[in-house]
Amino acid sequence: MNKYTLLLFATLACTACGKENKPPADPSVKNIVLTVSGTTFEATLGNTKAAQEFAAMLPLSLNMQELNGNEKYCNLNQRLTTDSQKPGTIHAGDIMLYGRDCIVVFYETFQTSYSYTPIGHITDPARLKETLGTGNITIKFTAQ
Numbered sequence: 001m002n003k004y005t006l007l008l009f010a011t012l013a014c015t016a017c018g019k020e021n022k023p024p025a026d027p028s029v030k031n032i033v034l035t036v037s038g039t040t041f042e043a044t045l046g047n048t049k050a051a052q053e054f055a056a057m058l059p060l061s062l063n064m065q066e067l068n069g070n071e072k073y074c075n076l077n078q079r080l081t082t083d084s085q086k087p088g089t090i091h092a093g094d095i096m097l098y099g100r101d102c103i104v105v106f107y108e109t110f111q112t113s114y115s116y117t118p119i120g121h122i123t124d125p126a127r128l129k130e131t132l133g134t135g136n137i138t139i140k141f142t143a144q
Helices: 003-017 049-056 128-132
Strands: 031-036 039-045 060-067 071-075 094-098 102-106 117-122 137-143
Touching (some): 039 128
Antiparallel strands (some): 031 137, 060 137, 071 102, 094 102
């Protein structure tokens, strides 16, 4: 073998080493379940690459921090693909990505000028505010 062939093999080997041994995102996952202290909420995933990447991470338990009296958030250990947009109005039950790695669950409806990438929406957020409470909590996300 000449030195160029060896260089090619070394490059291919290093490229393969950098990939995670995680299965690709299942595009058939359309719904997830959020569980908080035994209470469950069903959510429908949005049609974004970030939503599918998030679904591929499930099941996942996140320690969510309280912010602004209207949301819980957690920074992920992995960056997701963004498709940010300014929704204008955030609705109770929206699940969004802020930046590239911050998952946010909103439990109040309000106006915003911030940009988010949609992840999903809780189908029936009626009990969401009282269930999430005012402090930090753990939310378990699972594929349905």
